[in-house]
Amino acid sequence: MDTCKxxxxxxxxxMLGAGLGYLFMTLQLPRRGFVDSAFVPYILSAVLCLLGVLQLLAWKKLPKPTAGAAVEKESIDYLTVIKSFALVIIYVALLETVGFPIMTALYLYVQFLVLTPLDQKANHLLYAGIALVSSASIYFLFRESFDLLLPAGLLNF
Amino acid sequence: MIELLQQGFGAVFSPYIFVLITLGVAVGIVFGAVPGLSATMAIALCLPLTYTMGPAAGLSLLVALFIGATSGGLISAILLNIPGTPSSIATTFDGAPMMRQGLGVKALGLGVVFSFLGTIFSIGALMFIAPMLADIALSFGPHEYFAIAVFSLTLIATLSTGSLVKGLFAGALGFAFSTVGIAPVEAVRRFTFDHPSLNGGFAMLTVMIGMFAVAEVLKFAEKGRSADRAKPQNISMKGIKGFGFSIKEFIFQIPNATRSALIGVGIGILPGIGAGTSNIVSYIAAKKRSKTPEMFGKGAPEGVVASETANNAGIGGAMIPLLTLGIPGDTTTAILLGGFMIHGIQPGPLLFLTQGDLVYTIFAALLLASVLMLFLEFFGLRIFIKLLSIPKHILLPIILVLCVVGAFGLNSRVFDVWAMMLFGLLGYGFVKGGLPIAPFIIGFILGPMAETNLRRGLMLSDGNFMGFLSNPISAAFLALAALSVSWHLVTALRGKKDGVAQLMSS
Structure with a gap:
């Protein structure tokens, strides 16, 4: 089976799984008559499940790939996607305890490294500089000008 | 009206708001020009800056970003042959060939000037139509609002690109996510898993920032390391008079521009489709009406004019349903709606009665932003070209940090940042699965409006569903919604391409 199919x-x-999951959660809602707060979720569950089934029917109708047809190969760098996502998760998880200024500078520096194009050399000094300056300026800009207190974390003394 | 507009101008010419609008237009142009960044993202990222501003200043900044970003797409469309935003796809068709023939400045000049004229035309339409529509909408009750919400939802789901099933699914899923939290009317907690942070449901902005900005960063990570980056060519402005084209050329373009502006406003008003479609539709209309259609695609100035007039004319068009009914026509106006609500303003017909001065301040801000866009974009072009070459692997992580700040700033809690990440992952899944994001967003926003008005309408008609059909306005909108879905179903079953797809391939 080709990848597209x-x-x-x-x-x-x-899609069907999401519909069924939503239906399952809707079944747990208390009922207080025909039109109550579960009424719209029931309709939505039915619509979601129906559309999931329709998508599966559309999949069945898809033509089989003909031999010799040009197959478009995409070069998708999933490793970088996973690394980037993991970095963001760590960043958010430690945002409150370690604090915005330190975590942002660290996150930016590592994320720059992860995303540096293969044909370029990582410029550590420049990356660290941009990371520090961006982190500090965003933190102070929001703190001083926009009254938004980002978590200071370890720097809160 | 004139008095209110004068007051509005008085407000936007105060030094503080004037500076904000100037900055907004400039930042907007950059977001429009850099491929991958969009007007929606520009507004989403600058929203946290407006949290502590007053509504007049905050909303002026947001509409300035909207205007700058819609127009900025033409810079990369002409210089790099890459549309900065989907609104300037058709600009590349003739803009890039003109650039190759050494007519880059003329293409940019025409693009900028007609972007300006398109915007002004659409603001005129907005100022003329919106108050009248608001007057009519004042008499609307729950039946009408329910029907309009359903109509808008089906329209965006069916008109979005890709498959009908996926579009409808995306819309329904957005609606489903909006049911999290305390239910309208009965105040029953739904799908909160006893987590108090979920009682209020997901904040609209976490959904939008996640789906657009975070998903965009993940999408970039896929190819960012191997992408070959196009370098913008330098452009010489020496010896250029005015905007690089003659009065004769300008007059020649007027019929084309008028037609394109009308197409842009018309398509902009419809929920679901906006500048991304109107630039292509008006390009094709211009080609059909032209005496020299064979020149299109080879550097015909008419092509640039048609596309750029139409996409900017969508701004005023899209603001009409937003201001008068509280219904966003596309994702950019959806995030603007979020901006209004942060400042405690509920767009709708009452807005014109209770906050008339604010409405006219927004109109004045739109007009001032258009004028600033005209000058900043053309004469500041060299600076924008420089900014185009900022590497994306530096830019996107900083954007992600700003997303985190924006989500955190909503309620000063990390929960919203997690919610944003969840929607970022979902948005990335949508991109991978070929599901359109716009119907999801509109479903999420219009869902509660549809549900609340359904429940209220049923209470008014003692639980009788016929109330929705006996009311002429609601019956008409429901019929249109049913027609739109069934028409698209029939075309899909016959295996025909939809209108926009046909236009794209022609």
Whole structure:
């Protein structure tokens, strides 16, 4: 099975799964008559499930790939996506305890490194400089000019 | 009206707001010009700056960003042959060939001037139509609002690019996410898992910042390391008089520009489609009406004029349903709606009665921002070209940090940042699965409006659903919604391409 067709199947299954999951949660809601706060969620669950089924039907109708057809190859760097997402998760998780200024500077520096194009050399000094300046200026700009107190964390003494 | 407008101008010419609008237009142009950044993102990222500003200053900044970013797309469309935003796709068709022929300055000049004229035309339409529509909308009750919400939702789901099933699913899923929290009317807690932070549901801004900005950063990570970056060419402004084209050329473009402006406003008013579609539709209309259609695609100035007039004319068009009914026509106006609500303002017909001065301040800000856009974009071009070459692997992480600040600043809690990350992941999943994001956002925003008005309407008609059909306005909108879905279903079953897809491929 070619990737495109397999993807459409996966999308259909996910759509149906989301619909069923929502229906399951809706079933737990207390009922107080025909039109109550569960009424719209029931309609939505039905619509979501129906559209999931329709997507699966559309997948079945997809033509099989003909032999010799040019297959478009995409070069998707999932490793960088996963690394970037993990970095963001760590950044947010430690935002309150370690604080915005330190975490932002660290996050920016590492994220610059992760995203540096393969044909370029990482300029550590420049990256560290930009990370520190951005972090400090965002922190103080919001603190002083816009009354938004970002978590200071370890620097709160 | 004139008096209110005078007051509005009085407000926007105060030094503080004037500086804000100037900065807003400049930052907007940069967001429009850099491919991958958009007007929606510009407004989302600058929203936290407005938290502590008054409504007049905050909203003036936001509309200035809207105007700058819609127009800024033409810079990269002409210089790099890459549309900065979907609104300037058709600008590349003739803008880039003109650049290759050494007519870059003329293409930019025409683009900027007609962007300005398109914006002004649409603001005129907005100022003329919106108060009248607001007068009519004052008599609307829950039946009408429910029907309008359903109509807008089906329209955006069916008109968004890609498959009908996926569009409708995205809209319904957005609606489903909006049901989290305390339910309208009965105040039952739904889908909160006893988590108090979820009682109020997901904040609209965390949804939008996540779906647009965070998902965009993840999308960039896919290819960012191997992407070959196009370098903007330098452009010489020496010996250029005015905006680089003659009065004769200007007069020649007037019929084309008028047609394109009308298309832009018309498409902008409809929920679901906006500048991303109107630039292509008006380009095709211009080509059909032209005496020299064979020149299109080879550097015809008419092409640039048609596309740029239409996309900017969408601004006023999209603001009409937003201000009069509280219904966003596209994702950019959806985030503007978020901006209004942060300042405690509920757009709708009452806005014109209770906050008339604010409405006219917004009109004045739109007009001033257009004038500033005209001069900043053309004469500051060299600076914007320089900014185009900022590497994205530096820019996008900083944007992500600003997203975090924006989400955190909503309620000063990290919960909203987590919610934003969740929606970022969901948005990335949407991109991978070919699901359109716009219907999700509109479903999320219009869902509560539809549900609340359905419940209220049913209470008014003693639980009888016929109340929605016996009311002529609501019946008409519901019929239009049903027609739009069934028409698209029939076309989809016949295997025909939808109108926009046909236009794109022609």
């Amino acid at each position: 397999r993807n459409e199947l996966l999308i259909g299954l996910t």
